Amino acid sequence: MIDFRSDTVTMPTPAMRKAMANAEVGDDVYGDDPSVNHLEAMSAEMYGFDAALFTSSGTQANLLALMSHCERGDEYICGQQAHNYKFEGGGAAVLGSVQPQPLNNQADGSILLAEIKAAIKPDDIHFAKTRLLSLENTIGGKVLPQEYLAQAQTLAFDNKLKIHLDGARVANAAVAQNIEISEITQYFDSVSICLSKGLCAPVGSILLGDERLIGKARRWRKMLGGGMRQAGILAAAASLAITDQVERLAIDHDNARYLAEQLTNLDELSVDLSLVQTNMVYVQVATGLDTALLAAKLKANGILISPSATIRLVTHADISRQDIDTFITELKRHLTS
Structure with a gap:
């Protein structure tokens, strides 16, 4: 996952x-x-x-x-x-x-x-x-x-x-x-x-x-x-x-910034890039978007998020740049389906 x-x-x-x-x-x-x-x-x-x-x-x-x-x-x-x-x-x-x-x-x-x-x-x-x-x-x-x-x-x-x-x-x-x-x-x-x-x-x-x-x-x-x-x-x-493990955290921070930048391209979601300082990205969700349903669809495709009106996404040692790209692809697919 x-x-x-x-x-x-x-x-x-x-x-x-x-x-x-x-x-x-x-x-x-x-x-x-x-x-x-x-x-x-x-x-x-x-x-x-x-x-x-x-x-x-x-x-x-x-x-x-x-x-x-x-x-x-x-x-x-x-x-x-x-x-x-x-x-x-x-x-x-x-x-x-x-x-x-x-x-x-x-x-x-x-x-x-x-x-x-x-x-x-x-x-x-x-x-x-x-x-x-x-x-x-x-x-x-x-x-x-x-x-x-x-x-x-x-x-x-x-x-x-x-x-x-x-x-x-x-x-x-x-x-x-x-x-x-x-x-x-x-x-x-x-x-x-x-x-x-x-x-x-x-x-x-x-x-x-x-x-x-x-x-x-x-x-x-x-x-x-x-x-x-x-x-x-x-x-x-x-x-x-x-x-x-401390110095390696810089990779997580870079990945969080990359993730946030990719998310800004999705109309249904918004991210304040100024608040992405370490390994956390807080995503504001458009009104009416069912995040519980979205989370269920993503889980069926091997991706876990916590559903909420504001979704917290956290990067870490077991999240790669390729994982982020996979997530963005799946997110786009489910948001438009």
Whole structure:
């Protein structure tokens, strides 16, 4: 299948499969898994943090960060479109008793700094204590500018807040700007990075922070059922994700731009090319077009999309330029039939 639904569908590379088969393992709950220990130490050093924690998913990494920064009854500020607010099952509220304060995301994915400052609660018994600002980069495929991150860090510091980055696709943000990932992570007290999206690992994310935060997160991870035993089999692939797969993301970005340009030639669809910054293309659909029927027809011809009034198409390691051409051909055929 040619699968445009997400970059989560990427398959582990042959090198990853070999590394997994030959991984040196131990019991990670005891701290004895050398492959996990290597991944965590390497990640912390690469991205400028004291410590790192290997987790089963980005959702778990974000939840551990929120619960480690905040106590019961505290609050974190985020965007309305933030993954850890909108798409993670309300975990911070349900499991952490942490109140989200969502604010509007602007068209570029940012949150207005003035609105963040205005949302910080006074020190008053009537209010939850605002403890944390959480940003996401990329968000909806868009890259937050470095200057904005520096300003957000200053705002957080000046208002005695910690600042977390949901960096599920921070590697895409770095590649799009031709900078190192560490140049983005430097502005944050904690960062989660997903390794099983565009970086091709089969499972896992890492959470980065200082030793105190990661120690607290490790305890929460155990309580939430996230203690893994011979997890080195997964960590072996995860290590290759961050060493071998980052630069390759530029190909995904080029393919997304090519895909978007081809789609602009179809009258029934429209794409804002200015918003195609990384590996995501958002397609506006003409009124009356049945996207569920279109998705069913495409699926019958070996192509997967998620039907919606705005269709998100995602390029990744398992989408080639030829796959895009095949998709455009099939799309034209079904739109005119």
